[in-house]
Structure formats: C-alpha cells, structure tokens
Amino acid sequence: MIRTSFNDGWQTRRKVNFFAELVGPAAPFQPVDLPHDAMISEDRVPPDEGATIEGGAGAYFPGGAFEYRKTFFVSEELSGKRILFEFEGVYRDATVHINGAYAGQRPYGYSHFTVDADAYLRYGQDNEIRVEARAHQDSRWYTGAGIYRNVWMLTGETVRIAPDGLRVTTLEMEGERAVVEVATRLLNDSIALHSLDLTVGILDSSGNAVAQDTTRVTVLPNEYAMARSRVYLPEARRWDVDSPHLYSCSITLSKAGEVVDADSVTFGIRSLQLEPDRGLRINGRSIKLRGACIHHDNGPLGAATYARAEERRVQILKEAGFNAIRMSHHPMSKAMLDACDRHGMLVVDEAFDMWTSAKSSFDYSLHFPEWWERDVESMVAKDYNHPSVIMYSIGNEIPESGSAVGAAWGRKLAEKIRSVDSSRYVTNAINGHLAVMSELAAQREKLQKEEDGAGINTLMADEADPADGISASDLVTERTAESFSILDVAGMNYADSRYALDRDAFPNRITLGTESFPTRIDHTWRLVEQYSHVIGDFTWTGWDYLGEVGIGRPLHATSPDNSRGAIGAPFPYLLAGCGDIDITGHRRPASYYREIVFGLRTVPYIAVQPPETHGKTFIGSPWAWSGSIASWTWPGWESKPVTVEVYTDADEVELLLNGNRVGRASAGPDHRFRAHFDLPYEPGELCAVGYRKGVETGRCRLASAQGPVTLTAQADRPVLTTTLGDLGFVSLTLTDPQGTCWTGVDRPVCVEVSGTGDLIALGSADPQPVERFDAAECPTYDGRALAIVRPAAAGKIHIRATATGCEAAETTITVE
CATH class of the missing domain: 2.60.40.10 (Immunoglobulins)
Structure with a gap:
C-alpha cells in the first residue's frame, strides 16, 4: 500500500466533557504536528496537589485524558480503494473516530495498530479524524501521553x-x-x-x-x-x-x-546459535551482550519519538561500549529498530511489564487477557525484518512467574511468539525475589509499611545482598523452575548469585542478566566472562529517564549511624538519576568505568566527588553512583579536602597535582578497577598515570577552568534534512577561553531560533528542575544544557544563546 505521512496539521487539547461544552465556551484546540507528547508540556504538581501518575513514578505529572483532531480532504479518485490509518504508538487506551463514527481502538500504549477508514470516509469532501488517549495511574515510569509516534495514511487497491x-x-x-x-x-x-x-x-x-x-x-x-x-x-x-x-x-x-x-x-543476513558451552553465537562467532536497559522517553522531548533522537541515543550508547539494548519494559519504536540495524546494536525487545497481576492502579493488566495476543503479533510484525532483534522478552518482573498459573501464562506467550517467529529466542526477565514474595512474610510486611510506595525497588535496595541470596535459595529454584524451562534464555533480574548454581543444577539452562545494579558491574561482568552459559548483562540503566524519580540519586548520611538511603525523591525531582548517560546525552563517570570493566578502555579516568560530601557516609541505593563528575573546577573550595576517584585496569595508578606527586595506589580488577585519593583542592591540573608491572599504560588529565566564563553553542551535525523525524541537537556549554567546562558557575541560558526551524525543547541534566522543557530559558547544570531544533524547510536555522555575563553564542545549521 502507498504510505503517506499523516503527521501534519493536527490539533490537541485536554479531553473536554461533552455536556460541559453545551452550557459554556468550548475549550480551545492548539495546533501541533506529530509526534507529540501531550504530557511533557503540563505543569508538574506535588502529590498533595493532584499528581495522579503514581506520584514520583510518573515524575509528578498530572496525567489526564487528551484528544486530537485533524481535518483532511479525500479525493473522489480514492473511492473504491482501501484506506487505512496506521498509528505507531498512542499512549494510552486510544480510541479513533472518523467523521463522528467509532473506527477502532487500542488499549496498549506501545503497540502499532491500523484502523480501516473506508466505510467512514466522505469522498470529494473534508473529513475529520479524532483520537482520544488517556494516562492515569497506569505505569511505574514516565509514559507521556497522546499520539507520541508517527501516523501514516495507507492507500491501496482491493x-x-x-x-x-x-x-x-x-x-x-x-x-x-x-x-x-x-x-x-x-x-x-x-x-x-x-x-x-x-x-x-x-x-x-x-x-x-x-x-x-x-x-x-x-x-x-x-x-x-x-x-x-x-x-x-x-x-x-x-x-x-x-x-x-x-x-x-x-x-x-x-x-x-x-x-x-x-x-x-x-x-540483514545473519545466523544465531545458542549453546550452554559456547553461549550466544552470531554468524558462528561467540559474543557476550554488553547491554543497556533503556526506557522510551527522549529526555527533554518527553515520549515524542523522533527518528533522529532515537538514532542519536543508539550512536552514543554504542560509542560508550554497549552492543545491545533491552527496551524496558515495552516494545521498541520502529525508528530505534532502524537505527539499531544501521549501527550494529543488538536488541532484546520486551512485550509487557505486567500480565494479569497489576503493578499500578489502572495499568494494562486490565486489558491483558483480551488483548495480549494481538499485542504480541504487533510486536513481532514490527520486528521481523530487523536483524538487530535477536530475542523477545515476554515480560519484566512478572509476579505470577513464581506460580504454576503464571508459568502456564508464560508458556502461552512463548509459544505464541514461536508460532509467528521461530527465528529468534524467547526470554523473560524474572525477578526471583518478587516471584516468591508471597512466601516472604516478614519482607512483605516491611514492604507494606513503606510510605513512599516504591514497592519492590525499595525492598531490593534495602537488602541488595540478601535479595541476591533469596534469588539463589531453594524456594526460588523450585518456584521458578517451570517459568524458566519454557524459555530459550533464562532472563534474571538482580540474580547473579544463580550463575554458578545453575551451571550444575540446570546444565541446559542458558542465562542472561536482564537487569543488574550499575554499581556492581565489575563483579557481574567477571561472572559473565567466567561462565559460558551466561551470555551477557544489561545494566539498569544505560540512559537516564523521566520518572521513578531519585532511585539513583547520591545520598549521604547526616550522621555515621544513618545507614539507610531512601528510594524515590520528593517533588520537584524529575529524573531516575541512574543512567550511565544523562538525558542530554552526556556520559557520566559510571559510563567510563563500565568501559574499563568491559576491557574497551586502557586510559585511566578521573572523577571527583563534590567537596561538600567529603567525610559523609554514602547511603545511596545500589543504583546510585557516588555523585562524582569529571571536573577539577570547584570555586570556593580552595584548600578544602576532596576525594578523587581514578578508574583504571592498570595494576597501579599515580595521581599528580600540578606536577607534584599526591600518591600511588593499587587498582585494576583486584581493587574493583578503582583507586581513591583524598587531598586539598587546589586549582590547576590533575593527572592520573596508570602502570602495569611498572610500565605506564596511559594517563588522563583534568584541568581547572580559569578566566572569563564563555558560552558556546555546538550543533551535533552541520546539515539537517527535511526528512521525517530529523532533528538538530545543540550543546550549550559554559567554558573558559581554553574550552574547559566551568562546572561551578551555572546560570540561566536563553535560546532564540530563527530561520527554517523551530526550538522544540530546551533542558539540562538537572535531576530536579522547576522549568518545563518547552520553555526558551533554562539554567545550565554542571555547566551544560541542550537545545533541540526541528527543521521546517530547506534553508538555514540560526540559533542564538545568551547567558548572564557572557557574550552571545551563535551557530547555524543548514537544512537541505
């Protein structure tokens, strides 16, 4: 069928009560082009003021119902042909009406679906299509709302x-x-x-x-x-x-x-093979999956799915050392699949976060029994021709997985996938702790007493090591045996204690770490390399995301005996804070540490803990890094003590400050690939030198920013196109004249865009901003912000950014 973009010329508003409009003025529609996230431009509200998307889980957005409409002309020449509308994704409970008549619906917010339009169209006249969507206490993360992916008009003969x-x-x-x-x-x-x-x-x-x-x-x-x-x-x-x-x-x-x-x-042409003694092989070559779990939001863009934003994420993740993505916990967009194909990124595509047991008040479990087969078929139809897809996951941390009925459901799902695609493997991301929750009376009682409603995340963070022990217990072994047996690959969340156990207990079981703590990657990856039946590991998470606020925030005790960190964070927290890469695409220290653990980087890496945390006890969750950043610029902290982290695979590392020796410490695998140094902060140059058997293996430097603060604007690409979904990403950075980032002097940045493009988002990696991403001004965070522009036509896009005390920064992007 002929495929034509149907993204332009829409209008949207919050859903209006029909009867209220009869007695009052109509609520106005606002013009939009798709893809569009109706929620990201809403003002966030504290829980006691009406936040309804599970509070911090949904980043304190109010949720609600939204409606879209579009008027379009249908030529008489199309009479007698078949006309369909294809929606790549509408969140959620979508209903479609054409010229006032019900034409179709789709409860699941991540499935692409088509609606037959022929019977409802008026040929030679204007027509109207309306789409309704709603998001309300139905997820554990930020979902966005509305028509957030592409829409197509399909026309063809009978x-x-x-x-x-x-x-x-x-x-x-x-x-x-x-x-x-x-x-x-x-x-x-x-x-x-x-x-x-x-x-x-x-x-x-x-x-x-x-x-x-x-x-x-x-x-x-x-x-x-x-x-x-x-x-x-x-x-x-x-x-x-x-x-x-x-x-x-x-x-x-x-x-x-x-x-x-x-x-x-x-x-693409490629072969897959799977054996316990040789693991996963692609084209006959064994490969370990260096995996990143990611959510679907694109940071400042919210849930809106632009092809270029998806590709940029894939490229940055690949450059950071990942070779696989697990889309968590729902099917991946078509645009990201295309990017994974082009850039050689392997994919584990996941179907559901819940089956029949609800995790949120009004989640997809209400529709699962009726719709699951159609949603599985939709996922497979989308993925089938993509060589990047090597595995389907039928679920994530499904509570039913520890029961006989849950195993029966898993078998139905696995066999359904195999009936429509026998060329890939099937897994299920099973959390052993959650699978036996009903048996753990004491833990369950503790879970029910949690005031922040963080659920299983809170319990796991409180007792990360005991939880791992529970995963290796006889109880979990027995209760999950059938659920694992129906799979090609046993997906395990936070259960690396099973790896050695299963080698002997289940010699035919092949295992994948479908989710793991980022702070334990050195331990986890050693096990992945050690055991052939373990084919890889996926960290939570590769890219930071909106919602589940604060699970990765670096917390410090106010007193030495305060050893427990809270999961979740109060309003106005926005981000989870646990990604190797922040929402603007900037790599954090954890990303470079992981690259070293993977054996992909031999040069040391320096990160510095904020001076204000020196001497305080770290009590962050197992998803939380230390709060360190790659900066030696701490104005106002001269002569105060600071902790420097050096990551390296070398046996030893020496730290120099302004050419003077600070100290030498053991590092490498036996010391978790890291060394720590305490020293008074003194501006200048910090240098870390790695040594293996006395021979230098590489060095890394951090210099203090000096001189006046300058604002720079750097586009990720000099030329854009009018191709559907293209975007320009402009990095805004406060630097000194030598280009060193000024991390201690954040200030508001205002952006103006003119020419043949528009500013569609502006933001930073600030975990608790008060500004909206659709504003034209935002403060930098650690000296950085990101502007995103969308081309409208061929020509030039001019971007001008200003900040207090700085000369304006300007850049131009060509659109072809």
Whole structure:
C-alpha cells in the first residue's frame, strides 16, 4: 500500500466533557504536528496537589485524558480503494473516530495498530479524524501521553500487499552463499479472482541488484494468499555488530503489465546459535551482550519519538561500549529498530511489564487477557525484518512467574511468539525475589509499611545482598523452575548469585542478566566472562529517564549511624538519576568505568566527588553512583579536602597535582578497577598515570577552568534534512577561553531560533528542575544544557544563546 505521512496539521487539547461544552465556551484546540507528547508540556504538581501518575513514578505529572483532531480532504479518485490509518504508538487506551463514527481502538500504549477508514470516509469532501488517549495511574515510569509516534495514511487497491505483509528470512548460510525466503501476504477484498505477477528484487547497500525472482500468484475472492520466493545470494555479506551490512528487498505486484501495489523492507543476513558451552553465537562467532536497559522517553522531548533522537541515543550508547539494548519494559519504536540495524546494536525487545497481576492502579493488566495476543503479533510484525532483534522478552518482573498459573501464562506467550517467529529466542526477565514474595512474610510486611510506595525497588535496595541470596535459595529454584524451562534464555533480574548454581543444577539452562545494579558491574561482568552459559548483562540503566524519580540519586548520611538511603525523591525531582548517560546525552563517570570493566578502555579516568560530601557516609541505593563528575573546577573550595576517584585496569595508578606527586595506589580488577585519593583542592591540573608491572599504560588529565566564563553553542551535525523525524541537537556549554567546562558557575541560558526551524525543547541534566522543557530559558547544570531544533524547510536555522555575563553564542545549521 502507498504510505503517506499523516503527521501534519493536527490539533490537541485536554479531553473536554461533552455536556460541559453545551452550557459554556468550548475549550480551545492548539495546533501541533506529530509526534507529540501531550504530557511533557503540563505543569508538574506535588502529590498533595493532584499528581495522579503514581506520584514520583510518573515524575509528578498530572496525567489526564487528551484528544486530537485533524481535518483532511479525500479525493473522489480514492473511492473504491482501501484506506487505512496506521498509528505507531498512542499512549494510552486510544480510541479513533472518523467523521463522528467509532473506527477502532487500542488499549496498549506501545503497540502499532491500523484502523480501516473506508466505510467512514466522505469522498470529494473534508473529513475529520479524532483520537482520544488517556494516562492515569497506569505505569511505574514516565509514559507521556497522546499520539507520541508517527501516523501514516495507507492507500491501496482491493487486491494488495497487506500492511506488515513482507517478511524476509535467511534459510541457509554456507561460506559466502545464502538462501533467503521472501514471504508476501496478499489480500483480496473484491468479489473477483485475481492472478498477478509478483516480482522480488534484492539490492545491496550500494544499490546494486544482486537477485531477482518473478512468480504468478492467484488470490481467491475475499481471501488471502501467501507467496514465497526463494532467492539465492552467492556472495552474501553478513550483518554483524561490527559490520552491519543491510540489503533491501522490494516487491512489485502487477497485472497485465500495470503496477497494482509495491512495498519494500531492509533486512540483514545473519545466523544465531545458542549453546550452554559456547553461549550466544552470531554468524558462528561467540559474543557476550554488553547491554543497556533503556526506557522510551527522549529526555527533554518527553515520549515524542523522533527518528533522529532515537538514532542519536543508539550512536552514543554504542560509542560508550554497549552492543545491545533491552527496551524496558515495552516494545521498541520502529525508528530505534532502524537505527539499531544501521549501527550494529543488538536488541532484546520486551512485550509487557505486567500480565494479569497489576503493578499500578489502572495499568494494562486490565486489558491483558483480551488483548495480549494481538499485542504480541504487533510486536513481532514490527520486528521481523530487523536483524538487530535477536530475542523477545515476554515480560519484566512478572509476579505470577513464581506460580504454576503464571508459568502456564508464560508458556502461552512463548509459544505464541514461536508460532509467528521461530527465528529468534524467547526470554523473560524474572525477578526471583518478587516471584516468591508471597512466601516472604516478614519482607512483605516491611514492604507494606513503606510510605513512599516504591514497592519492590525499595525492598531490593534495602537488602541488595540478601535479595541476591533469596534469588539463589531453594524456594526460588523450585518456584521458578517451570517459568524458566519454557524459555530459550533464562532472563534474571538482580540474580547473579544463580550463575554458578545453575551451571550444575540446570546444565541446559542458558542465562542472561536482564537487569543488574550499575554499581556492581565489575563483579557481574567477571561472572559473565567466567561462565559460558551466561551470555551477557544489561545494566539498569544505560540512559537516564523521566520518572521513578531519585532511585539513583547520591545520598549521604547526616550522621555515621544513618545507614539507610531512601528510594524515590520528593517533588520537584524529575529524573531516575541512574543512567550511565544523562538525558542530554552526556556520559557520566559510571559510563567510563563500565568501559574499563568491559576491557574497551586502557586510559585511566578521573572523577571527583563534590567537596561538600567529603567525610559523609554514602547511603545511596545500589543504583546510585557516588555523585562524582569529571571536573577539577570547584570555586570556593580552595584548600578544602576532596576525594578523587581514578578508574583504571592498570595494576597501579599515580595521581599528580600540578606536577607534584599526591600518591600511588593499587587498582585494576583486584581493587574493583578503582583507586581513591583524598587531598586539598587546589586549582590547576590533575593527572592520573596508570602502570602495569611498572610500565605506564596511559594517563588522563583534568584541568581547572580559569578566566572569563564563555558560552558556546555546538550543533551535533552541520546539515539537517527535511526528512521525517530529523532533528538538530545543540550543546550549550559554559567554558573558559581554553574550552574547559566551568562546572561551578551555572546560570540561566536563553535560546532564540530563527530561520527554517523551530526550538522544540530546551533542558539540562538537572535531576530536579522547576522549568518545563518547552520553555526558551533554562539554567545550565554542571555547566551544560541542550537545545533541540526541528527543521521546517530547506534553508538555514540560526540559533542564538545568551547567558548572564557572557557574550552571545551563535551557530547555524543548514537544512537541505
């Protein structure tokens, strides 16, 4: 079917009571273009003032119901054709009306779905489509609301290629030779029999034709037909994380020489193998998954899914050493899948965060029994042609997983996936502690007494090591045995204590750490490397996110005997604070530490704890880093003590301050890849030198910012396009004349955008901001902020940023 963007020209407002409008003025609609997050521009409110999205879980946004409308003209020429609208994602409980008539709905906020429009359209006239969505106490994180992903208008003949009807499968691989099957689902809604010619064409990444096949297909009236073509590639190039080669497959459907329909997809040729003694192999090569769990929001953009924002995240995560993403806890966007294909990032795509047992007051468990099969089919249809997808996860920390009924549900889900895609593996991210919660009376009583409502996160953070011990207990072993047995890969959250145990107890079990504490990556990764049946680890989280506020904030005790840190944070906290990378895309010290643990970085890395925390006892959760940043600029703290962290795989590290030796300490794997130094703060240059057996392995420097504060503006790319979903990201940084970031002199930055683009978001990594992201001014945080611009037409986008005491910073982006 012909696919046309349907993103422009929408209007939106909060859902209005129909009867209230009869007696009062109508609430105005505001113009918007999609994708659009209706919640991110709402004012956040404290819990006692009406926040309804589970308080801090939803970042204190008020939630609510929202409606969208669009007027569009349908030509008389389209009469008699099939017309559908495809929604890539509407959060949540979406209902669609066309010209006042109910046309369709989708309760799950992460599934793409289509709505048949033919019966409701008025040809040769204007038409109206309305979409309603609502978000209310239905999630444990920030979800956003509204039509947050792309919308498409699909038009086609009564005989046509079905949406998502083209699937490419690698059947055989031997040397450079590959056999590919192209399966095409054809629909015939007419009362006549149709015989058509179906032509398959395969192009390589350079656009060269490498294979072709033509076959005759007859489709009976009001039925469908599945056409399968075997295509042979004698010199096939493999898709891999290091060389993500992609092919394109085009389908042309014609009758009597006239094209009736056409479609195309990209795909990759690669093989997957899984064995306990050799782990996961891609194209015959063993690989360990260096994984990042991420949520779907894009920081300052909220939940709005722009293709460039998704690609930028994938690129930064890949550069930081990750080779796999677990989309938590819902299906990944099409745009991010495309980016993972292009950049060689492996994907574990997850279906649900809940099944029949609710985790929030009004979550998807209310619809799961009726809709789960359609949502699974939607996820697989979206993922099938993406070589990056290697595994489907049927759930995350499902409480039912420790029961017989829960295992039966898991079997239904796993078998449903296998029935529609047998080429990937199936996992389930099981939390052993949660799976036996009903048996842990004392812990359950403690959990119920929690005032902050953080639930399982609070209990796990209080007792991280005991929780790991519970995961290895006989009780968990027995209660989860069936749930694990139905899977190809046993996904385990915070259960690395099972890795050695399962090697002997379950010799055929293959394990994946689907979620782990970032502060324990050195311990966890050593186990991943040690055991062949453990194929990787996914940290919580690779990228910081909105909601679950404060689970990763660095807390310090006010007295030495205060050893417990709280989970969650009060208003106006916005961020979880546990990502290796912050919401603006800036890598935190934890990211470089992880890179060293992975064996991908040999140069030491220096991070400095804030001087005001010196001498205080750290009581943050297992998701919380120390609060250190890569800065030697602490104005006002001269001669005061400060703690310096040095991360390195070297045996020893020496610290120098302004050329003078501060000290030398052991480091490397035996010392958790880190060394600590206490010294008085003195501006200048800090240098860490790594040594292995007395030989220098590398050095890292931090310099203090000196001189006047300068504001700089740097675009991530000099040229943008008018292609759907493209964006420009402009980093705003306070620096000295040498380019060193001034981290101790934050000030408000105001941004003006002119020309052929618009400012659509502005923000920083401040975990508790009071400004909205749709404002034109925000304070920097640790000397940084980020402006995001959207191109509107070919030409030039001019960005001008100002800050108190600084000359204006300007940059220009070309739009082609």
